[in-house]
Amino acid sequence: MFKEYKTIREVVGPLMVVDGVAGVTYNELVEIVNTNGETRLGKVLEVSGDKAVVQLFENSQGLQISGAKARFLGHAQRLAVSRDMLGRVFDGMGNPRDGGESVIPDKWMDINGEPINPAARDYPNEFIETGISAIDGLNTLVRGQKLPVFSMSGLPHAELAAQIARQAKVKSGGNFAVVFAAIGITFEEARYFVEDFKRTGAIERTVLFTNLANDPAVERIATPRMALTCAEYLAFECGMHVLVIMTDITNYAEALREVSAARREVPGRRGYPGYLYTDLASLYERAGRIRGKEGSITQIPILTMPEDDKTHPIPDLTGYITEGQIILSRELYKKGVTPPIDVLPSLSRLKDKGIGRGKTREDHADTMNQLFAAYARGKECKELSAILGEAALSDTDKLYAKFAEEFEKKYVSQGFTTARSIEETLDTGWELLRILPVSELKRIREEYIEKYLHRGESKAE
Secondary structure (H helix, E strand, O other): OOEEEOOEEEEEOOEEEEOOOOOOOOOEEEEEEOOOOOEEEEEEEEEEOOEEEEEEOOOOOOOOOOOOEEEEEEEEOEEEEOHHHOOOEEEOOOOEOOOOOOOOOOEEEEOOOOOOOHHHEEOOOOEEEOOOHHHHHHOOEEOOOEOOEEEOOOOOHHHHHHHHHHHOEEOOOOOEEEEEEEEEEOHHHHHHHHHHHHHHOHHHHEEEEEEEOOOOHHHHHHHHHHHHHHHHHHHHHOOOEEEEEEEOHHHHHHHHHHHHHHOOOOEOHHHOEOOHHHHHHHHHOOOEEEOOOOOEEEEEEEEEOHHHOOOOHHHHHHHHHOOEEEEEOHHHHHOOOOOOEEEEEEEEOOHHHHOOOOOOOOOHHHHHHHHHHHHHHHHHHHHHHHHHOHHHOOHHHHHHHHHHHHHHHHHHOOOOOOOOOHHHHHHHHHHHHOOOOHHHOOOOOHHHHHHHHHHHHHHHO
């Protein structure tokens, strides 16, 4: 039974105060019916005694307080979910944006989700192939992991997101789906994603939620939750392996700050609300695997670091909650390396669990360690050569400097359209390691050097 009140006292920006309410709960959905019969949606932000503060999903322009009614619907915001969502484009509130019919729901699900019992969680240990060497070879993504991408303004993170969505697959097989949440993006970017997915056929296995920059801030807060609710249905009800890509988390946090300022809350670090950590955790912790269920949710949140500062609250707190980070580099992008992934500060905390014999290849861990070490030393040698001149370098140092250059050119830089299998990635690694003397390959077992280094040479001949 709906509760309807005509006691709207004031409207301040997107916020509205309703007096004399009873039995109203936090996050409850509200319909506001204007004097001309027009309806707007909102949700309860706060209940204090018999007063409820309601946040409108649209602006409050033209709302006549005296004659308007607030109708409390008795439930939180929900999403109609069905398998038919695959291949469709929705707006940030889950309404079709592709001109198609509304989804006939299998069920309605609360967008805030249900917490996963920690005892029921299964450990992520299965490799996901993205087709990108810098991720697959060195910072491996594992099924059930949450691995953010830290980008900077002006860097091609949209292209990287589209590439991962197109190419990603689980090696062991099974139904794979991508849920893509675009938060606060421009119309141009939204069109790029939709057209790219349609052109490559990736749309068939993708559900796209697009929230545009001119949509209300509160819709921006709902968008990632809509996407994750859809992902939970596909993963745990339909048994699919779901990859959730969310871009851009910075826009989400800005919307959170905007709503917090409208509520006149005391700000925390850099003006963001004190509960930013908790709020981000309520999104990221919806990734994972559950024992006894075939499906899983893997997350790649993408965020733009304000002022390229990784100590900014958004990347800082995201790094605490998630299991590593992929960092994009402006320096590499200027050199023409695409995707410009800076492999040294990047990290995947669960990579050891998803690689090796039976998952990728037996030599994966050793070659990965060796490539990291060689690239780090190669960069040092290049810096030294820039300061002291090349003559100051030993012959081995010169080889390391050459290795660093070739590594960026051949391994990291592969363009946004090339998909490399894990075998190709590992073979490319061996090809580069041949630049160095065999005596320098200290992190690789003898048997692997014998098996793979020479095999690569014979292929090259």
